[in-house]
Amino acid sequence: MTPLLEMRDVEITFTSTTGTVEAVRGINLTVYPGQSVAIVGESGSGKSTAAMSALGLLPGTGKVTGGQDSFRRPRHHQPLGEEFQEIRGSQIGLVPQDPMSNLNPVWRIGTQVEESLKANNVEADEGRKEHVAKLLEEAGLPDAARRAKQYPHEFSGGMRQRALIAIGLAARPKLLIVDEPTSALDVTVQKTILDHLETLTEELGTAVLFITHDLGLAAERSQHLVVMHRGRVVESGPSLELLRNPQHPYTQRLVKAAPSLASARIQEAKDKGIETEELHAHDTEAGAADTVIEVKNLVREFDIRGTITALVGESGSGKSTVANMVLNLLETTSGQVFFEGRDISALKGKELFDMRRKMQVVFQNPYGSLGPMLSVYRCIEEPLRLHKVGNRKKRERRVAELLDLVSMPRSAMRRYPNELSGGQRQRIAIARVLALGPEVLVLDEAVSALDVLVQDQILQLLA
Structure with missing residues (x-):
C-alpha cells in the first residue's frame, strides 16, 4: 500500500534569541490511508512541530533543515507555497491545539465553519447553512443551528474545540491531524468526538494523526504509536505491542505513569460511592427502629489551611x-x-x-x-x-x-x-x-x- 504521509529523517530547527534550537532530530513517520497513528510525548518533545511541518505551518523561525516530508508525492518532491494550499483542508484537515485563539472573535461560529466549506468548494451556497449545522452536530454541539449564530466568546473552551473539530472535518480530508483534540473537553463529550473520528476512519477511509501527551488516549484510539522525547523518536510500533512490552526507558516511564492519575482517582471515587450506598442501606434499616439519637442542622467549623475543592461539570456547565x-x-x-x-x-x-x-x-x-x-x-x-x-x-x-x-x-x-x-x-x-x-x-x-x-x-x- 502506498503511504499517505511519509516523513524520512526530517530535521526541524528554530532560531531563537539564545541561538539555534533543534526541535525535531531525524524523525521517521509513515501514515497509510485509513490508519490511525498517534505521536505521544511530553510537552516540548517536538510532536506538534513534526506534524505541522507536513502542512507547511511551522511557527516563527521554524525551518525543515533536513530529510524529506511528502504527502502522496515522491520523496524527493516537497510541496511549497501554493501546493501547500492545495492540500490544506481538502487533503489534510487540522484540528489545532488551542481552542481559545484559533477562532476569529468577530465572526459567528457558523460563518467560520462555512468559510472552510467555501475554501474547499464543498456544497453550493444554498445548502451550506444546513451543512454547517450538520457538521457542528457531528462534532458534539447540541442545538447546532442556534449555536452557529453565536460568537466564540459565547462558547466555553470545550465548545470552541468542538467548533474547530467541525472545521477540520468540513471538507472530508484524507488525513486529519488532531493536536491534543480533547484536552479542553469533558469525558462524555471526549468519547463522542473520538467515536466520531473512529467512524470517519472506518467508513470514509480517513487517516487520523493524533498528537497527544495522553498515552491512554493514544493507545485506545490509534493502531500505531510513535513515542517522541526531546525531538527524537525513541520508540515506534503497534499500540498493543508497545504498551505490553515498552523497550525504551522513557516509554516505560510513560506506560507506568499513564493509568496512575485519572483511573486511580475514578476508582477511588467509585469505592467511596459503594461505601456511601452501603451506609445509606444501613441508615434505612436503623430508621425502622425507635430513634435513639437524632441530629439536626449540626455545625462545627474548623479553620484548616490547604483544603482542595473541585468544581466538576461538562463543558459549558x-x-x-x-x-x-x-x-x-x-x-x-x-x-x-x-x-x-x-x-x-x-x-x-x-x-x-x-x-x-x-x-x-x-x-x-x-x-x-x-x-x-x-x-x-x-x-x-x-x-x-x-x-x-x-x-x-x-x-x-x-x-x-x-x-x-x-x-x-x-x-x-x-x-x-x-x-x-x-x-x-x-x-x-x-x-x-x-x-x-x-x-x-x-x-x-x-x-x-x-x-x-x-x-x-x-x-x-x-x-
Missing part, C-alpha cells in the same frame, strides 16, 4: 464562570461571594489590590494568559514587581527558584512565550501564580495541557 465570579473578574447577577468574611464586590482600591495578592489564578488557556511581548523572566517577575516584593536581585533569585519548582530550565528566562509549547507555557503560568505565595489558588483546567509525568509533578507540587 458554568465552571469557569463561577471561578471568574469568585475572583471578582465577573460581576454577579445576584448573590454574594465572601473572602475572609468580606463581600468581595464591596472591595475597592488598595483592599482589592491586596485581595489579588492573596487569590491567584491559573487560567485554562496557556496561550492567551502570558503576554507575548514579555520574556519568561518578565512574566514571572511582574507580580513581584507590582506588589513591590524584594529588590531586583532577590526577584531574580525567586524567579529561578520558581522555574526549578515547575521543572523548567533557568535558561528559559530569556525566551518568549511563542518559543514554548502549550505545556511549557502553562508551567510558566503556574510559576507566576506561586510567586506571591497566595492563600487561595483557582485552577481552571490548569493541567489539561500537560503530559502525565509533568501533571503528576505539578499536582504533587500544588498539594
Whole structure:
C-alpha cells in the first residue's frame, strides 16, 4: 500500500534569541490511508512541530533543515507555497491545539465553519447553512443551528474545540491531524468526538494523526504509536505491542505513569460511592427502629489551611464562570461571594489590590494568559514587581527558584512565550501564580495541557 504521509529523517530547527534550537532530530513517520497513528510525548518533545511541518505551518523561525516530508508525492518532491494550499483542508484537515485563539472573535461560529466549506468548494451556497449545522452536530454541539449564530466568546473552551473539530472535518480530508483534540473537553463529550473520528476512519477511509501527551488516549484510539522525547523518536510500533512490552526507558516511564492519575482517582471515587450506598442501606434499616439519637442542622467549623475543592461539570456547565465570579473578574447577577468574611464586590482600591495578592489564578488557556511581548523572566517577575516584593536581585533569585519548582530550565528566562509549547507555557503560568505565595489558588483546567509525568509533578507540587 502506498503511504499517505511519509516523513524520512526530517530535521526541524528554530532560531531563537539564545541561538539555534533543534526541535525535531531525524524523525521517521509513515501514515497509510485509513490508519490511525498517534505521536505521544511530553510537552516540548517536538510532536506538534513534526506534524505541522507536513502542512507547511511551522511557527516563527521554524525551518525543515533536513530529510524529506511528502504527502502522496515522491520523496524527493516537497510541496511549497501554493501546493501547500492545495492540500490544506481538502487533503489534510487540522484540528489545532488551542481552542481559545484559533477562532476569529468577530465572526459567528457558523460563518467560520462555512468559510472552510467555501475554501474547499464543498456544497453550493444554498445548502451550506444546513451543512454547517450538520457538521457542528457531528462534532458534539447540541442545538447546532442556534449555536452557529453565536460568537466564540459565547462558547466555553470545550465548545470552541468542538467548533474547530467541525472545521477540520468540513471538507472530508484524507488525513486529519488532531493536536491534543480533547484536552479542553469533558469525558462524555471526549468519547463522542473520538467515536466520531473512529467512524470517519472506518467508513470514509480517513487517516487520523493524533498528537497527544495522553498515552491512554493514544493507545485506545490509534493502531500505531510513535513515542517522541526531546525531538527524537525513541520508540515506534503497534499500540498493543508497545504498551505490553515498552523497550525504551522513557516509554516505560510513560506506560507506568499513564493509568496512575485519572483511573486511580475514578476508582477511588467509585469505592467511596459503594461505601456511601452501603451506609445509606444501613441508615434505612436503623430508621425502622425507635430513634435513639437524632441530629439536626449540626455545625462545627474548623479553620484548616490547604483544603482542595473541585468544581466538576461538562463543558459549558458554568465552571469557569463561577471561578471568574469568585475572583471578582465577573460581576454577579445576584448573590454574594465572601473572602475572609468580606463581600468581595464591596472591595475597592488598595483592599482589592491586596485581595489579588492573596487569590491567584491559573487560567485554562496557556496561550492567551502570558503576554507575548514579555520574556519568561518578565512574566514571572511582574507580580513581584507590582506588589513591590524584594529588590531586583532577590526577584531574580525567586524567579529561578520558581522555574526549578515547575521543572523548567533557568535558561528559559530569556525566551518568549511563542518559543514554548502549550505545556511549557502553562508551567510558566503556574510559576507566576506561586510567586506571591497566595492563600487561595483557582485552577481552571490548569493541567489539561500537560503530559502525565509533568501533571503528576505539578499536582504533587500544588498539594
